[in-house]
Every structure is written in structure tokens, then in C-alpha cells.
Amino acid sequence: MRYRALTWDHPRGYNALAAAAARLDEKRDGLAIAWDKQPLEGFEEHPIGDLCARYDLVVLDHPHIGEAVAQRCLVPLEDLFPEDEIAAWERDSIGPSLASYRFGGRHWALPLDAATQVTAFRADLTGGPAPATWDGVAALSDQAPVALSLAGPHACLSFLSMAAAFGEPPAVADPDRLVSAETGKRVLDLMALLAGRTPDLVRGRNPIGLLGHMARHDDVALCPLVYGYVNYAAPADPADKAIAFADAPRATADGRPGSTLGGTGIGVSIRCEVTPALRDHLRWLLGAEAQDRFIPDHDGQPSRRAAWHDDRVNARWGGFYRNTAATLEAAYVRPRHDGYIAFQAAASAILRDGLAGGEPHAAILDRLQRRYAESRTVGTER
Known part of the structure; x- marks a missing residue:
């Protein structure tokens, strides 16, 4: 056969x-x-x-x-x-x-x-191990180039992972609500900071492209959330630098590593x-x-x-x-309802456009919640 x-x-x-x-x-x-x-x-x-x-x-x-x-x-x-x-x-x-x-x-x-999403870093550029917390990531971004993974669906996935790290795995406690206003604002404040410091050359790259760029260039020292690819830890090409991988950042040192499966x-x-x-x-x-x-x-x-x-x-x-x-x-499992994939793509666009345009974070959250609610009705329309 x-x-x-x-x-x-x-x-x-x-x-x-x-x-x-x-x-x-x-x-x-x-x-x-x-x-x-x-x-x-x-x-x-x-x-x-x-x-x-x-x-x-x-x-x-x-x-x-x-x-x-x-x-x-x-x-x-x-x-x-x-x-x-x-x-x-x-x-x-x-x-x-x-x-x-x-x-x-x-x-x-x-x-x-x-x-799942983990932290990828160049130890020769960070000067030591990856920061274990989001406060540590923010502090490192003052001294070394840090990039968020924002291309394709990954802006949404980064948002979901940060919310999980901050104690509110999206749509878990209440399947009809993505995140609370408090958690959403905290995530968007951090995303805005790091997105503003992400080098332009990697903004449009998927995880493979981002990790490949990190292996060959010195303008990204750390990506706090990117899907792990073992191939970049021991590259076959001698021209590539090895990338180190560590657990995803936590809100506190003893907290949950926030990551989307x-x-x-x-x-x-x-x-x-x-x-x-x-x-x-x-x-x-x-x-x-x-x-x-x-x-x-x-x-x-x-x-x-x-x-x-x-x-x-x-x-x-x-x-x-x-x-x-x-x-x-500890990875967070995304919603799997019919309609989720379209939401993930739309949410990523909302996040990228909103952060790039300086849209108020409350307005971004409102748009995300509305789009999520719409995605929950897809199966009922058939």
C-alpha cells in the first residue's frame, strides 16, 4: 500500500x-x-x-x-x-x-x-545566562539587543504566553474571556517596550528565520519567546554560531514559565x-x-x-x-475551537498594528476580546 x-x-x-x-x-x-x-x-x-x-x-x-x-x-x-x-x-x-x-x-x-516557546540567546552577546524573569528581560534590553517574535501568528502567541506567565492563562478560567484588563495591560506594556527595541531586520521573520538570523548576525542577543528548534543549538554549518536555549521567562523567579505549546x-x-x-x-x-x-x-x-x-x-x-x-x-494549550486559527491570525495583526501605531492599550484589548468572541461563534453558524 x-x-x-x-x-x-x-x-x-x-x-x-x-x-x-x-x-x-x-x-x-x-x-x-x-x-x-x-x-x-x-x-x-x-x-x-x-x-x-x-x-x-x-x-x-x-x-x-x-x-x-x-x-x-x-x-x-x-x-x-x-x-x-x-x-x-x-x-x-x-x-x-x-x-x-x-x-x-x-x-x-x-x-x-x-x-514550545522558550528563550533563545547568544551567550557571547548577553555576557551570561538568560534572565529568568520578565523584569530581567526588560533590564537586559537596556544593555543588549532583544527581539520579540512578532511575525505571522507569533505576535498573538507571545501575548498568550506572557499572560500565562503573569498568572492568567488565556480563556482558561472563563472560556469566553481572553484575559482581564489588568493582565492584558501588563502584557501590552511589556510588549510595547520590547517591540520598540526589536531590530527592524527581524520583525517580519518567522521563528526559523529569526533563529537563523541570530546564528549569523550579532544584532540580536536574545529572543525571550520563540519556538525552540534544536538544530540551532548545534549547527551543522561552521559559519553559524550556536544558540543557547533556556526556559521561558517567569513573572517571578519561582513562578510558571509562560509559554504556548x-x-x-x-x-x-x-x-x-x-x-x-x-x-x-x-x-x-x-x-x-x-x-x-x-x-x-x-x-x-x-x-x-x-x-x-x-x-x-x-x-x-x-x-x-x-x-x-x-x-x-508547564506549557499553555491554546483554545482549539473551530474559528480559533482565524482569530490567531487576526489577533496578531491587531497587536502588530496597534503596537506600531501607538494605539491605546485598552483599545487593543477591546479589539482582541471582540475578535475572540466572534471566533467562538463560528461552529454555531454551521
Whole structure:
């Protein structure tokens, strides 16, 4: 059986999957998988229904789950695997990596890859370790160039993470309210300060572009919130400087690291004819051999907790995993309702435009809340 599959265009998203597929022999193993790639922006924003109509397996981000369920384009894991196997994956996965794909009482993707926003810095430019608190980040920005990740959906994601650090994970206590006026103002005051100090050259760059810029230029010493990419901790190109990674900033030294969960899962589309051989291959990708060795050895970021604390893995990648594991364990899970993805894009534009134009922060918050409320009505309109 031959399968078409789609992932995203970066070594972290593609190399391990392609290498695993290359080990398959259709005559011997009963399946062959051809992995295509799409840009990061497509992974973040492309309609999931369209992708599932064209591919058997789709690597996706958990906020797409509500949209996928509304469009009935994915097969729930409960229809493919025994409950005890799913429960074991949940126990073994770091942080909410698998839990984030649970929606409407079922799981909709296998947690292949784990990631969240962490602090990235050049130790040769900061003169020491990354600041542990947001006050420390603000103080460092007086002395060294600091950049916020604001391109695409990341302005919104930074806002959500800061709110979580300040004790109010958005839309958790009250699913109809994004954040309180007090927390929102505190976040926007800090975002305005740091956005004003972000070098123009990196304002439009996604996390891959921002980290690549940091590796080759000396005009960004630290980005307090950017999705972690292990590849930049031990670059293959000798022209690149190694980037150090640390836990996301906290409001206080003993507080929660505020970070919004990323990572990827493998969804099985309804067009896919699932064979025992495909099930076994997916099981292997989540097993100890693949997660603790094969995936890290092929530029991927495993979702299995044990790999993040593995001495061999950390030695190979400059301590990236152990240095950021606490942030991943505490990561905030975004809303996943149908309509959330459109809100995330709109909210980022509201934040970028409002901060750049000096709009009163209360007005920015009002626009964010209105747009969030509108997103909650999408599913009721179908």
C-alpha cells in the first residue's frame, strides 16, 4: 500500500519522517510513504480540510483540531488503537503533547514532535545566562539587543504566553474571556517596550528565520519567546554560531514559565485506508527506539519525555532538551475551537498594528476580546 503524506519544510519537520520512510520496502513491509513538504506558514494557517482531502497522513498543529473535527476530515485515534495504548502514549509524552490533541472526548493526532516557546540567546552577546524573569528581560534590553517574535501568528502567541506567565492563562478560567484588563495591560506594556527595541531586520521573520538570523548576525542577543528548534543549538554549518536555549521567562523567579505549546502531531485523514502495516509504522514512530534515538539523530524533536532527559541526546544537542523541559511540562494549550486559527491570525495583526501605531492599550484589548468572541461563534453558524 502506498501513502501520500504531508509535513512542513524544515529539517526538524521532515528529515526523520523521510528517513523512516526510506527504510520501508513495500514488498517486505507492506507499505510505502512519500512525504511532501509545505512552508511553515502553510503548516500554521492552511485549511486542514483541504490538506486531508489530498493526503493520507497530515502533520498538523493542535489548534487545527476543532476545525478538523467540524469538517470531519480526521480519523480519531480511538478508532485505530486500543485505549490502553493511547493511555501509555499520554503517560510517556512530555507535558500536554498528546493531551493537546484531545477534543470532544477523542484524540485526533499522534504526538510526533514536542515544542514550545522558550528563550533563545547568544551567550557571547548577553555576557551570561538568560534572565529568568520578565523584569530581567526588560533590564537586559537596556544593555543588549532583544527581539520579540512578532511575525505571522507569533505576535498573538507571545501575548498568550506572557499572560500565562503573569498568572492568567488565556480563556482558561472563563472560556469566553481572553484575559482581564489588568493582565492584558501588563502584557501590552511589556510588549510595547520590547517591540520598540526589536531590530527592524527581524520583525517580519518567522521563528526559523529569526533563529537563523541570530546564528549569523550579532544584532540580536536574545529572543525571550520563540519556538525552540534544536538544530540551532548545534549547527551543522561552521559559519553559524550556536544558540543557547533556556526556559521561558517567569513573572517571578519561582513562578510558571509562560509559554504556548507548539509541536506537531500526525493526523490520519478519512481518505486513508489504514492497514496493519501502517498502524505498526505509526506505533514505531512513537516508540522508544524512534523517539529516544532515531528522531533525535535525524534532526527531530521527540515527544517522549524520556528523550528530553536522555544524557546522550542532550550531549549531542548542547543540553537543549534538559534546559527547556520544565517549560514544556508547564506549557499553555491554546483554545482549539473551530474559528480559533482565524482569530490567531487576526489577533496578531491587531497587536502588530496597534503596537506600531501607538494605539491605546485598552483599545487593543477591546479589539482582541471582540475578535475572540466572534471566533467562538463560528461552529454555531454551521
